[in-house]
Amino acid sequence: MNTLKALIRSSVNDYTAALKNPLWSLLTITTFTFTACNDNAETIPVAQQEIIEAVYASGYLVPDEEYQLFAQTEGVVAQKLVEEGAEVKAGDPIYILGSTQQDARYTDTQERYRQAQLNLGENSPVLQELRAGVQAARTKLAYDSVNYHRYKNLIEAGATSPAEFDRMRLAYENSQSEYWAQQSRLQRTTNQLQQELTTARSQLNIASDESGRYIVRSDRDGKVYYTAKRVGELVKRNELLATLGRSNQYHLELQIDELDIRKIALGQEVLTELDAFPGKLFRARVSKIYPQVSAREQAVRVEATFTDSLPGGFSGLSAEGNIIIARKQNALVIPKEALVGDDSVWITKEGKAQKVRIQKGIETMDRVEVLAGLDAQTQLLIE
Structure with a gap:
């Protein structure tokens, strides 16, 4: 508060002289207005630290090579030969239908x-x-x-x-x-x-x-994750009977807001959390970007392949994560709340408050990288 009062007194003393100099009058008036109207302002240094830009994504865990078996004809389930979790080989019968x-x-x-x-x-x-x-x-x-x-x-x-x-x-x-x-x-x-x-x-x-x-068979080696019918139930043509996929090998299917899709590229790192493993962070990489935007959700589907091993997994586990767009070490970083407008900040220089324009780099929800306009010795004024 003492620093803020000193800045106010200095600005008031310089105000009269500044009026005589048209080149500086506008800046001084702006400086005085800031200091006079913000009694709660404080000074903080510009930080030099790592900054990461990321895009939020949510989705779920999916077995690799997941596929669904559909009935090719109508009938009644005469035999159900496997249960969920069973390992099967290509050609193994899953259901036998009767007609x-x-x-x-x-x-x-x-x-x-x-x-x-x-x-x-x-x-x-x-x-x-x-x-x-x-x-x-x-x-x-x-x-x-x-x-x-x-x-x-x-x-x-x-x-x-x-x-x-x-x-x-x-x-x-x-x-x-x-x-x-x-x-x-x-x-x-x-x-x-x-x-x-x-x-x-x-x-x-x-x-x-x-x-x-009438004999529904597995197309490949894998695990049965879901079966839809029990013995005695009626089956219609093209009705889902089972879902299969690779055994204990999973990837992420994520939804990305269409406004962020231009930032996404193959190979980008994904940091994700799974509800089934609280407190653990898993790494993956973007492996596929689907070209169609969902009209209902206004989102794009993205697949990510794990680079970390999972201690276990279940198809359909919910996941949240961040796709790393950019990362920089030893960057000049300021709080986003320090911004005035889109590209300016208040600083103290030689005991006076000044508004300066900056060039921004990476932006996150609460921080902004400064490429030009400030240095590591700059003191910011924020409310």
Whole structure:
């Protein structure tokens, strides 16, 4: 208070003289106004210390490679094969769903495929009958061919009548036509049965694939963090069944206000606290910045990978942290409350109060770095 009174007396004594000097009158009037109106002002030195600029972020803990399993078809949970916390391998079944209609369709397509195989096999009754017809036609053709050529020789020798020769020739031609017809019928039926087998196989594959959808499997190695259904519950198509991820490997998913996103870059350090571990600080680094702003929350999602090991973890743990934007050692730092306007401060110089302009650097919630305008010996005046 004595210092403040001395500054006031000095300012008053200089006030009259300053009025005679236009170049200094404005500064002196401003100085007098400050000292006269702030009886509670005090002087503090400019500090030289570390200053850190950071952006606040909040979010939660997420397993690495987290993914969700959805039902590919409708059904009822017949078996639930794992519980939360279980370790699974790629391909391990998680749920088995049941469906009476699907079971009936699968059985029907199996029977159709089996019948199609029999119809095309060596012991196929249909093909055996057709092959027998071809063989009979071939035998008759051979017999009629012999008679035709014998009667042809006889007619040339004049040993038979033309009517008998024509009868043998007609029988031979009819046998040829019948043989070709039987062969064509066999080939056509074989092709048809082959097509039926192909169709039946395709339908069986489709039914098998649909039945496979009733077995919900893990896509990769990991841990089951959440299961959504119990035995006997109805499952609809595209309904969530389970959440899985890497075992005991986590990262942070953080929300950043859209006003701060221009300050965020990959690789920046993140200092975070988890509610489950009070008093402990964990370090991470920004590993992914999503390009879309949430319209509802007006925030951007950021992922951070831990550089410190966690003593344990649970998916979904809430987290709060600061993303380090800038850090400087031995910086000239002043309290933010010392600012007058945006870029000025009151100081004492040679026993007088003066208002000076500064150049700011890093800013935090309560401190400001001074790049120019002050030095380490400067004494600030603040209320």
